[in-house]
Amino acid sequence: MQVQPYLFFEGRCDEAVEFYKKTLGAKVNMRMTFKENPEADKASPGCQPGAGTEDKVMHLEFQIGDSIIMASDGRCSNQPNFQGFGLSINYPDKAAVEKAFNALKEGGQVVMPLDKTFFADQFGMVTDRFGIMWMLLTAPK
Known part of the structure; x- marks a missing residue:
């Protein structure tokens, strides 16, 4: 069993991961946008693209060293709220x-x-x- 952090960047996922590639040597293992969801027509409310978010990140996995971190643009509110952890x-x-x-x-x-x-x-x-x-x-x- 592993615990993996899942970070919701609220519309800035690609920008954040590019920053981590430059600063921490992160490597992207996989990336899927909302429009690439193969079951978009059956998607639950949290996985459906909102207007103008089709090209935003639905799910991304990147690696820093041996650690895997998952990320998304989430609901694209542009107001991420990362509190209570580091x-x-x-x-x-x-x-x-x-x-x-x-x-x-x-x-x-x-x-x-x-x-x-x-x-x-x-x-x-x-x-x-x-x-x-x-x-x-x-x-x-």
Whole structure:
């Protein structure tokens, strides 16, 4: 069994995933728009395209390292509400964690600057431009 996060970007899914490809080395495994749904005529209310959303992402799966993250444009409200969780990435060295942290903070907000802690050589938290909070660290050696 695995737990996989499913992120609803409310109309900005493609933009977010392109950002994660550049900043975190994400790779897209699959992408389906609402109009590509093979059973669109039988779709339940949450899977039917609204007016002007046919080309929006119904389901997308991307990978960061060995982790799979699923995503969608959801209802395309342009108001994602990511609260009560954060995504954590453990990096092998200080240079890698600093590079990712600096890239994610562009257009976002630093919650906790990178610094040494009792549990990590480097740890920091940043909310990116899409509202996702990331906790980045390098474990002590």
